[in-house]
Amino acid sequence: MAPRLSDADHEMMKAMIQRDEPTKQIAQSIPCDPRTVRKAKARYRLFESTQTPPNRVGRHKKVTPYKQDVLLKSLAQYPTTDRTEMVTLLHDGFEDDVSLSTISRSLKDARWTRKNCHPVAQQRNPELRDLYLYKLSRYKSYQMIFIDESGADRRVGYRKKGWAPSGVTPIQVGRFNREQRYQILTAYTQDGIELARVYPGSTDAVLFKDFIEQLLHSCGRWPHKKYVLIMDNASFHHNDELEPMCAEAGVELLYLPPYSPDLNPIEEYFAGLKNFIKKPGPELSELFKKDFQAFLQACVDTVGKRSQTIGPHLDVLHERPGDASLDALVDVIFNVPILIDVPQVKTDGPRDATCAAKTSFPVLIFHLVAEPFGIIIYGPVNRFRDHQICQVHYRW
Template structure:
């Protein structure tokens, strides 16, 4: 029966009243409110659902089939987000955040006992990265297949970065990441921040843990706080490296010097933004040190 005949049949059977909708207007939902709540509870048990999996679940559990497009709208209305999952190493400790907070609290207590009135402490993050001209992390819009002219000569740069909550940020290019280069970078950080006490958060890379590096840090008055293993997500500087890779994706370089200059300029610009570390600060930094540092 066509839609027109269906409405005519209703009119003949019940008159005007039979033509009035018996729902709130618009197309009635296939899932009831109760079923939506049940679906939401099921989906809350995992953080890695694909659209295909949810589509299959809805069909098997509730006997309802949605188009992918409509299903995405429903999931968004439930407050779900869709994106590339952040990869976490299976060897990462379950209590990684708790361990970092304990280590940071211990370091800050050591520093606090030596602080004089009105004296500041710099809290910052150190890391190395190796940006490459082959980075391609930005999606672009185009009427045809998107393309971008670029120099296909491959450049890369072993880059050391220091991202402080206060104080001076530092970025340098090194031929390698051996302990000698780490010590040199500690010295550069101290040169740019000559007076304040420094608490430095960094990962467990072997060069960072080397005795020479730890001695150099102690000599320079830098308190080292090591992240739990396999926990790069607890270092806000990672977001700066990702930002630099996005900048590289849309840039054109004729020479390696231009490539290095973009990395340096991007680091200086991005490291001036405390927004990359705002969540970290509220989660890990005691309130009294938040006032000292920011």
């Protein structure tokens, strides 16, 4: 007996059916028997789902599938809606009074949970983001150096959660007033930290120029390693002396589109760094009390030397100069930029994540907040899953 398809497989099949993809192609991607796909298409025409709705006994649910669909579509557009506002939504739309517990059960049945929102600036320009991704596709991952700065003071090391008996709030005694703030200016590559400085105060154009001047000694010229500097649009990043200095050294500058920190993988490093600061171990804990600047520098060096190159929790295989043929099994985590080569395949479909992964040249696999997607690559690929973590077997 063939194994049951997982929920992720059903979601992926539903997405491919909505795009009117051929039955044979869907069966190869799942993978499953073509008869399974034909039956799923018939169920989708009847129920708008690839799975048959359960034939329950007993009382009918107060929140019917249609009402639940309306509720979920509203939450997809306004994810911060409170449960009392959901009750009002159903009352205004269907003149139906439901309780808060009914709302909770309906969301649980739909496998929706409450979690922290990912903020996205409304001022983002999609065209500028597309242009940046197009420019980025010309480079290999080993040619890139990402530059950014982050601030920290002693408060970043304080833990916000603690243990206590049930019904008792844990109490943490400490000095929570704001002290001297330090800046961490970092140059980040796929091999880890290339150069980092920790200093008090703020960053200005003079200090940043001196940092870049020191960094250029570690950079190569085209087409060698580390010849592209990528940074955001902070005012001191646009120094009049910076571009001629980099051009003389054979180094290119590439600026991120406005309000797009998610396209800079150094943000993952800073997140891992601040997590490490909260639990540095007994040796660095003493340094935290005595010399916070030296403590920060030690943390930067420790996290930067880890073998994982995109965040402390990932182990990703990158492109390297001279690689002839590698069988890579890559765990791709969304909103972490990863460059991979895909074969050239012409596509006439809408310009979405699927088509982006089917074009030629290295492409940046990134997270779409409005429509999370799985990786769809046609070529020497075993399968993909329309899920948060997908595995791609690819030879380059």
